[in-house]
Amino acid sequence: MGLTRVPGLLFGGDYNPEQWPEQVWQEDVRLMAEAGVNIATVAVFSWSRLEPAPGVYEFGWLDRVLDLLHEHGIAADLATATATPPPWLIRRHPEVRPVDANGTRLEFGSRQGYCPSSPVFRDGTVRLARAMAERYGDHPALVMWHVGNEYADHTVECLCEESARHFRRWLEDRYGSLDGLNSAWGTSCWGQHYTDWTQLSPPRKAPGPVNPTQVLDWRRFCSDALLACFEAEREVLKEVTPDIPVTTNFMSILHHLDYWRWAAAEDFVSDDAYPDPADPTAHVKAALSYDLMRSLKQQPWLLLESAPGAVSWREVNVPKEPGVMRLHSLQALAHGSDGVMFFQWRQARYGPEKFHSAMLPHGGTDTRQWRETLALGADLRRLAEVAGSGTRAEVALVLDWESWWGLEAPESLPSDRLRLHRLLLSWYAPLHARGIAVDLTPPGRDLSAYRVVIAPNLYLCTAEQAANLAAFPGQLVVGPFSGVVDAADQVHDGGAPGPLREHLGLRVEEFWPIPDGGTQQVVTADGTRLTARTWSEWLAVDDAQVLARYLGGPLDGRPAVTRRGTATYLSCLPDDLTPVLDEVLAAAGLTGTDLPAGVEACRRGDFLFLLNYGAATATVSLPIAGTDLLTGRQLHGSVAIAPRDAVVLKPGALPKP
Known part of the structure; x- marks a missing residue:
């Protein structure tokens, strides 16, 4: 059984019939059938059309759309239409509009303009989701539910008073008491001791740096608040239509949301991916994102949105050269997607996305884009048997969202040049070039299936996470600035690498970030020279072999890369990780494939x-x-x-x- 009851690979895109006269719909479904489209995403931004007044529903037009799709053998990825609240709701309840960190309440006129903590907004979404499920639950076109759309794309957070009240409840659930919160937040610093829950607020604009644990908890809360919006709708859909799978579209490796927690709430993972045609390394970044999608539930996933050509939101929107749409689509399949879908089916004539490419462009069927759409549909039919197959990876990269949030806090760190996505790519790219399959994993997941586990950075590391990594019998690699703080963003006793110290056999005495434009040379035992540009550390080795030392500068001669048993530690990030990676892979018995460049x-x-x-x-x-x-x-x-x-x-x- 695949992701849905549609056999083979899914192929289609976002369909917005409400943007077109009804006479166009017949041409749409005819051309969809000609192209081999077997699924269409509908009603994503249709709340204002489906409920034009409170409790007044106009489903007739959507009835006709779904009937028309089904008549032509096309299934529906039916959205709950709650991605943007309607104008009447905003004007009746202006408190639904989100407030930014400066205290400005944002105006209506774009999309996703809502406060995730607003009970008015949540009640409205649940009522509409129930009405949609009760009306369409038995419709033969329906094969999956699409809740919301690209959560945290525009609305990442809201700092209004309703959000503040919600944040206080969340904190009380987390800490149980003000004593617990004051201890975790270290409020004895800078005179921040709290004596009443009402004194707590979101991290709004302040005169200076805001308590970093408060900021970390706010990031946790914002991810959870948006997840609660998704789960409220999912609960209704599962109550009314228990056999229809529910998903929401992720946004590749997104900083704002903990996708490990989100994926657990979905029936299957779906993703929106837009590799930049102007970036020669875009396919490597896309592969990393796709491997995350496959890893989130360790099963096939779905590419729910991609661009046939140019997008409309970059400063320069470069189209895809002939063949690139196909190549990008096949890459998603290679990394576990059970289909290829696009934004959008028919190119819009108006609105912010009128210049975003589509399967059927402004120029119609006598265009390169349409011919490539037809060809891709034929390719996907030839590849139907790929659907449902899995991937076995023997290498895993550790990704923990809470650690990521702590690492990239806006202030109070030794350097803000350590960026997790770049650190992940630094390790992933050479593995990808060798054709070595890679999973991503949270630090607490069972690691026994892998031969190599690489944690490019684990700034926040708990004792439980460290124990799980230390118990891993294969080759473990830990990158710089790891094991620094606990779950409360408080520095571990004895400093870094905290609970990983015994396993790694070393101590970090001082962090030594490299100033912009500077470099630090590193020399391996066989004389190979490497260059680091962002970070270095003053290490004290307790019980580890030194594989490389710093060369020149204040760290001259000091350990840079160490090894204890099967655990390797890098106190820097060299431009070229090949010497370290080759040694680790050889120790694990992995070689990869010798591939031509590109x-x-x-x-x-x-x-x-x-x-x-x-x-x-x-x-x-x-x-x-x-x-x-x-x-x-x-x-x-x-x-x-x-x-x-x-x-x-x-x-x-x-x-x-």
Whole structure:
């Protein structure tokens, strides 16, 4: 069974029929069927059309849309339509509008303009979700529910008084007492001791730096507050339509929301991904995001939005060159997606996204974009058997959102140059270049399936997390500025690496961030020189082997990279991690694949995806013989892959000559 009852791979996009005269709808569904579209996302921003006045519902137009889709064999990803509250709700209840850190209440006129803690907003979303479920729960087109849309895209937080009250309740649930909160927040610093819950507030604009634990708890709260909005609707949908899967679209590796917690509340993970065509490394960043999506529930996921061509929200919106839409789509499948969907089906004529590309562009069917849409639909039908297959990874990258929030707090850190996404990519990119499958994992998850676990940074590290990492029998790598604080953002006794000290066999005596424009040389035991540009540390080795030392500067001769047993620690981030990574992979018995530059190799189940992002034809040695599902060719030995082309190899014995 796949993500939905639709067989094979899902193919479609966001459909906004309310933006078009009804006579256009017939042409839409005819062209969808021609392209092989088997699912459409509908009603995402339709609250004001479905409920034009309080308790007054106008479902007729949506009835006709769903009936029309079903008549043409197209399923519906039906949104609950709650992504943007309607004008009547905002004007009757202006307190629903969010307030920023400066105390300004934001005006209506965009999308997602709501306070996540507003009971008026939540009650409205739940009522509409129930009305939608009761009306469409038995409709034959319905195969999945789409709650909200891109949570934390525009509205990350609200700092109004309603949010303050909600935050106080959340804090009371977390700490139980003011004594517990004062202890955790360290309020004896700067005279912040609280004597009544009403004295607490969100971290609004203040004269100087705000208590960092207050900020960390606020980040936790904001993620939970938005999650509660999703869960309130999900509860209603599951009550009325228990057999219809529920999801909401994530936004790749998003700082604001703890996707480990969010994914646990979904039936399956879906994601919106928009690799930048102007970025030559975009495919590596996309692969990292896709591997996160697969890892969140350790099962296939769905690419719910992507761009056929240019987007409309970058400063310069570069279109995708011929073949790139296909290549990006195949990459998502390679990393575990059970479909490829786009924003949007028909290109809008008005609004902020009128220049965002679509499967069916302004120019209609006599366009390159439409021809590529048709071709991709045909490719996905050829790849139908890929749906549902899994990926086995033997390397994992540790990603913890609470640690991320602490690491990138706005103030009070030794340096703000350590950015987690960059740290993740620094390790992921060389693994990706070798064709080594990678999972992402929270630090507390069972790690026994892996040979290598890499924590690029774990600024916040609890004793329980450290114990789980220390119990891992494979090769463990820990990056700089790790094990610094506990869950309350308080420095561990004895300093970093805190509860990881015994396992790593070292102490960090001083953090030594590198000033902008500066460098720190590092030399390995075999004389290889590396360069670090952001961070270094003064280490004291208790019980560890020194693999590399600092060269020059105030840290000259001091340990830079150490190893104790199967645990490696880097006190810096070299530009080139290859020497360290090669040693770790060799110790784990992993080698990877020798790939031409610009070629990605990714296994999904029995299928081998080979994708050429380069500008020249690449010849790739094949580890297996089989059939290219895209062309039907029988392949063995090696294959030449043209620029922006791909091979999806299904293993199997070749016929005898």
